[in-house]
Amino acid sequence: MTLEWIGDVILLVAILPVVIYLLNGVLRAATGIVPSVNRIAGAARAGSADLDAVPLLLTTQEQVIATVGVVANYGGSLDVILDDAPGA
Amino acid sequence: MPAAGVVMIIAVVLIVAAVVFYLVSTIVALRTITAGLDDAIAGVVEIIEKSQPVAEVVGTINQNLDAGVDLLEGLLVKKAGLIDAVGLVDGLYPGAAAAGLRNVPESKEVKAPRISEVYTRGTLTLARLGREAPIAATSPNGPALRDPAYGSGAARALYPDGRPVRAAELPRSPVIGVDSPVQYDPSEAVGGKRQRMPAAPASSERS
Numbered sequence: 001m002t003l004e005w006i007g008d009v010i011l012l013v014a015i016l017p018v019v020i021y022l023l024n025g026v027l028r029a030a031t032g033i034v035p036s037v038n039r040i041a042g043a044a045r046a047g048s049a050d051l052d053a054v055p056l057l058l059t060t061q062e063q064v065i066a067t068v069g070v071v072a073n074y075g076g077s078l079d080v081i082l083d084d085a086p087g088a
Numbered sequence: 089m090p091a092a093g094v095v096m097i098i099a100v101v102l103i104v105a106a107v108v109f110y111l112v113s114t115i116v117a118l119r120t121i122t123a124g125l126d127d128a129i130a131g132v133v134e135i136i137e138k139s140q141p142v143a144e145v146v147g148t149i150n151q152n153l154d155a156g157v158d159l160l161e162g163l164l165v166k167k168a169g170l171i172d173a174v175g176l177v178d179g180l181y182p183g184a185a186a187a188g189l190r191n192v193p194e195s196k197e198v199k200a201p202r203i204s205e206v207y208t209r210g211t212l213t214l215a216r217l218g219r220e221a222p223i224a225a226t227s228p229n230g231p232a233l234r235d236p237a238y239g240s241g242a243a244r245a246l247y248p249d250g251r252p253v254r255a256a257e258l259p260r261s262p263v264i265g266v267d268s269p270v271q272y273d274p275s276e277a278v279g280g281k282r283q284r285m286p287a288a289p290a291s292s293e294r295s
Contacts, residue, residue, distance in 0.1 A: 001091065001092060002130050004090070004092035004093065005092050005095075008095040008099055008166060011096065012095075012099045015103065016099065016102055016103050016106065019103055019106055019150050020106050020110070023106065023110030023111065023114075023259075024110060026110065027110050027113045027114050030113075030116045030118055030121065033117070034117060034121055037120075037121050037124030037125055037128065038124050040124070040128045041124050041125075041127035041128040041131060042137065043131075044127070044128045044130070044132050045127070045131045047135050048131050048134040048135050051134075052138070054138050054139065054142055055192065057141075057142065057145045057149070058145060058276075060144050061152075064149050064152045064153060068153070068155055068156040070158075071159065071160065072155075072156070072159055073119075074210070075159050075160065078167070079163060079166070079167075080162060080189045082190070083167075084166055084167060085165075085166065085167055085168055085169030085172070
């Protein structure tokens, strides 16, 4: 009978608090990750939205090619019109 | 049943209840994490897909810009000479002479001349008016020197003493035709030496 009481005391005083402490730690760690994951997901969505302007780079590319072509024509004309520097 | 057995059963039930509560809570939290990670992964995949052509397009843009820079630098050095070219670049972008021209490594060693010592004041003024921006004056980021609303005033500043409209007396245009006072003989041989023009009549005869 005495041993049963000792076992009860051990269960209630030692094992139950330890189990609660350990499981509570796991739960706190898991719930602590949730806000971080939500922030990461929000940042990924915002980053993806920022890249919506990427197709405009194709327009920029075309404009740069056209502009460089015009500059090349202009430079070619200048090369004909202007004299070279002495010694050049 | 002895009292000790009842207490033991109660303790075991308490332990099991605590385990169930915390494990269920942990499962719920992990499911939320999984859903959040799914969102994050979807966003990251979208970023990867959208940014995939960026490198190629930017590379092409840089390649074309490089060609343009090479062309303009080469033309500038060819037409203005290396020293003046460095001076012009330094005049437009103060301090840029230290970096030198990209395709002319020896340009870093050139001492950039003050642009006003190389080109006349009129040239610089024209350059300022044409570019509508300061050149070799202050900072390129400064206000435009040209007033678009009163551009003619800026142009008149080129001639502070008044722009000459025309010469005081211009030579008269020659009178031609069969009744012209001066008759020229037709050339006898095409391609031969041209006859000299007869002397102009005196002013009293003309009037």
